[in-house]
Amino acid sequence: MSKSNFYEKLKTISGITVTPFNKDDQEIDWQGVEENVEYLMDKGLEVIVPCGNTSEFYALTIEEANEETKKTVEIVNKRAIVVAGVGYSVKTAIDMGLEAKKNGAEAIMIHMPVHPYITSEGAKNYFEEIIKGVNMPAVIYFKDSHLNDEILVELAHLENFAGVKYAVNDLPRFAKAVEMLPKDSKVAMICGTAEKWAPFYFMAGAVGFTSGLVNVYPEKSFEMLNSLKNDDYAKAMEIWHEIVEFEDLREKYNSGNNVVVIKESMEMIGLKAGPTRAPVAPLNSEDKESVYNLMKRWGFDPVSK
Amino acid sequence: MSKSNFYEKLKTISGITVTPFNKDDQEIDWQGVEENVEYLMDKGLEVIVPCGNTSEFYALTIEEANEETKKTVEIVNKRAIVVAGVGYSVKTAIDMGLEAKKNGAEAIMIHMPVHPYITSEGAKNYFEEIIKGVNMPAVIYFKDSHLNDEILVELAHLENFAGVKYAVNDLPRFAKAVEMLPKDSKVAMICGTAEKWAPFYFMAGAVGFTSGLVNVYPEKSFEMLNSLKNDDYAKAMEIWHEIVEFEDLREKYNSGNNVVVIKESMEMIGLKAGPTRAPVAPLNSEDKESVYNLMKRWGFDPVSK
Numbered sequence: 001m002s003k004s005n006f007y008e009k010l011k012t013i014s015g016i017t018v019t020p021f022n023k024d025d026q027e028i029d030w031q032g033v034e035e036n037v038e039y040l041m042d043k044g045l046e047v048i049v050p051c052g053n054t055s056e057f058y059a060l061t062i063e064e065a066n067e068e069t070k071k072t073v074e075i076v077n078k079r080a081i082v083v084a085g086v087g088y089s090v091k092t093a094i095d096m097g098l099e100a101k102k103n104g105a106e107a108i109m110i111h112m113p114v115h116p117y118i119t120s121e122g123a124k125n126y127f128e129e130i131i132k133g134v135n136m137p138a139v140i141y142f143k144d145s146h147l148n149d150e151i152l153v154e155l156a157h158l159e160n161f162a163g164v165k166y167a168v169n170d171l172p173r174f175a176k177a178v179e180m181l182p183k184d185s186k187v188a189m190i191c192g193t194a195e196k197w198a199p200f201y202f203m204a205g206a207v208g209f210t211s212g213l214v215n216v217y218p219e220k221s222f223e224m225l226n227s228l229k230n231d232d233y234a235k236a237m238e239i240w241h242e243i244v245e246f247e248d249l250r251e252k253y254n255s256g257n258n259v260v261v262i263k264e265s266m267e268m269i270g271l272k273a274g275p276t277r278a279p280v281a282p283l284n285s286e287d288k289e290s291v292y293n294l295m296k297r298w299g300f301d302p303v304s305k
Numbered sequence: 306m307s308k309s310n311f312y313e314k315l316k317t318i319s320g321i322t323v324t325p326f327n328k329d330d331q332e333i334d335w336q337g338v339e340e341n342v343e344y345l346m347d348k349g350l351e352v353i354v355p356c357g358n359t360s361e362f363y364a365l366t367i368e369e370a371n372e373e374t375k376k377t378v379e380i381v382n383k384r385a386i387v388v389a390g391v392g393y394s395v396k397t398a399i400d401m402g403l404e405a406k407k408n409g410a411e412a413i414m415i416h417m418p419v420h421p422y423i424t425s426e427g428a429k430n431y432f433e434e435i436i437k438g439v440n441m442p443a444v445i446y447f448k449d450s451h452l453n454d455e456i457l458v459e460l461a462h463l464e465n466f467a468g469v470k471y472a473v474n475d476l477p478r479f480a481k482a483v484e485m486l487p488k489d490s491k492v493a494m495i496c497g498t499a500e501k502w503a504p505f506y507f508m509a510g511a512v513g514f515t516s517g518l519v520n521v522y523p524e525k526s527f528e529m530l531n532s533l534k535n536d537d538y539a540k541a542m543e544i545w546h547e548i549v550e551f552e553d554l555r556e557k558y559n560s561g562n563n564v565v566v567i568k569e570s571m572e573m574i575g576l577k578a579g580p581t582r583a584p585v586a587p588l589n590s591e592d593k594e595s596v597y598n599l600m601k602r603w604g605f606d607p608v609s610k
Contacts, residue, residue, distance in 0.1 A: 058420040061396045090583055091366050113584040114419040115363040119561035121586035129583055146559040254451040256424035278395055278434055279418040281426035
């Protein structure tokens with residue numbers, strides 16, 4: 001896919017899938033993967049991202065991550081764009097990207113380097129080496145507030161740099177970053193912090209947003225997308241009020257709840273998610289009750305497990 | 306090695322080696338690895354840690370990291386204790402640990418989980434699963450201020466939990482953590498932030514410290530260790546004043562300079578370090594000059610490259 005085609009495709013929800021695990025041995029539940037992806041296809045998801053943070057990417061081995069991408073591509077079967085999360089060392093990320101490409105993914109999403117010592121110049125080199133090494137459209141996950149936005153401008157000319165999942169929640173900064181990019185660069189600036197932040201990012205120039213909620217309540221994610229696309233900010237903020245408690249629950253304990261709230265919700269409403277792997281702990285009983293009550297208010301018929 | 310033997314061995318400097326790379330292709334310079342390890346053995350280093358952060362662990366593939374540990378064990382040849390850095394997912398870390406064990410390393414150092422969503426309970430499970438899975442003495446790298454110190458107490462009974470590389474620079478907190486551990490737990494509390502912080506950590510109960518400086522100027526690291534072991538804090542602070550500029554340089558740009566300052570110094574004084582890999586950038590000319598001047602003041606005969 002060309003950069004400008006992919007750029008157009010990113011103007012939607014990038015749905016980050018969960019990785020369902022078996023309750024007993026915590027191995028990947030491949031049947032669950034299939035059911036969840038089918039569910040998302042039924043609901044009309046256009047961009048699907050296996051191996052994101054909501055997928056517990058860092059609790060997967062590299063082999064498991066590669067396999068998750070491969071299986072997702074097979075199940076999706078061209079009904080949506082598959083953007084495969086890749087990361088770790090430059091070499092590892094390139095290998096993962098080439099494997100994803102071989103297996104039919106349309107693009108990669110490059111995680112923030114996990115290296116503790118990182119400079120803007122070093123990060124620019126990191127992303128550039130991976131984008132060139134994989135040679136397929138790429139989205140950069142931009143999450144470290146210490147990095148300069150200028151590196152996005154320096155990378156903008158790259159043929160395969162097609163999007164940024166921006167996750168530094170500083171809206172004036174984001175607005176300036178959007179304006180800094182050359183107009184013809186075809187780099188899609190995406191809200192990387194989901195529905196809680198999406199309305200504000202859209203005001204600042206975002207053209208899409210990532211979502212974990214989409215695994216649970218895709219209708220709400222699409223309602224928000226559509227109102228934002230229609231510049232109906234009043235409607236978007238109505239939906240925002242409906243979903244913000246969910247995102248607040250995910251943010252508890254320094255975001256330690258981020259994935260487990262989604263998985264618990266999915267389980268309660270009959271989807272397959274299973275437990276989280278360490279270093280994510282199970283949901284405590286207080287938060288479990290909050291999730292249960294929220295699922296009820298949202299009109300589901302939740303089962304408390 | 307038994308936990309209590311290893312505990313005793315940790316009462317020293319844990320020297321984190323650099324990974325030297327070739328200038329042209331950035332592959333690992335194995336000849337350089339050998340020369341650097343020999344240099345450290347000559348200087349009397351007792352605990353050597355390949356695959357730490359100073360080793361650019363996160364810029365290595367898992368295969369390269371395993372190989373670095375294997376080669377280090379071979380070169381050390383029982384002259385010191387080899388503590389192999391392991392990390393990533395639980396499964397990956399266990400596999401790396403078992404490989405290190407097979408190759409003759411005496412212990413592992415478990416990196417902080419890189420997972421962005423982490424709770425104290427989840428982190429405890431993470432460390433426990435790895436320690437039990439590898440079944441060899443283990444040091445935990447404790448670096449996330451959001452985690453409770455109580456998890457160290459909960460893990461203290463584990464047969465192979467023998468040390469903590471504590472890297473949250475909150476001294477009263479560290480002092481309390483030391484006192485919280487059962488007296489017979491044989492968990493060595495180590496200053497994880499090197500010579501700049503070591504004197505303060507020792508006052509608060511540390512029994513050893515990690516070092517990157519040891520690659521450049523091992524004599525100073527040992528002078529500091531010996532003065533601290535003799536409770537000669539005045540002398541320790543004298544040495545502190547001699548080395549603090551080096552550590553300050555490493556801390557620049559949100560610690561983006563951490564490794565490259567060590568590598569640049571090594572190159573200037575004739576040791577093999579080579580360039581850093583992305584996402585670490587080369588040293589800028591201003592900092593290069595500072596390093597050069599410092600090497601001169603330290604009595605080396607540096608060559609500016």
